[in-house]
Amino acid sequence: MRCNLNLDREKTRIKNLLNKQVRLKVNIGRNKYEYYNGIIEGMYDSVFTVSVNGIIKSFSYADLLTKNVLIKKSI
Numbered sequence: 001m002r003c004n005l006n007l008d009r010e011k012t013r014i015k016n017l018l019n020k021q022v023r024l025k026v027n028i029g030r031n032k033y034e035y036y037n038g039i040i041e042g043m044y045d046s047v048f049t050v051s052v053n054g055i056i057k058s059f060s061y062a063d064l065l066t067k068n069v070l071i072k073k074s075i
Contacts (some may be wrong), residue, residue: 006065007061007065010061010064010065011043011061013064013071014040014043014048014061014064014071015043017040017071017073018040018041018043019039019040019041020039020040020073020074021037021038021039021073021074022037022038022039022040022050022071022072022073022074023035023036023037023071023072023073023074024036024037024038024050024059024069024070024071025069025070025072026059026063026068026069027067027068027069036050036052036057037052037074038050038051038052038053038057039051041056046060046061046062047059047060047061048061
């Protein structure tokens with residue numbers, strides 16, 4: 001039950017950032033990170049999509065819960 005509340009909170013957070021410029025920090029393992037600037041374009045049941053320089057990347061809400069993906073609103 002508690003997991004659903006956290007998941008709903010993350011989905012609401014992404015919904016508020018929909019079509020806005022964001023900065024992502026993606027953990028790719030072994031203390032390595034990739035950084036992206038993009039626009040959140042779509043929301044689906046399990047994933048959301050981000051347009052980065054015309055390339056669509058998808059991330060799951062579970063990535064947000066496990067902190068493998070961190071999102072900040074760009075100024």
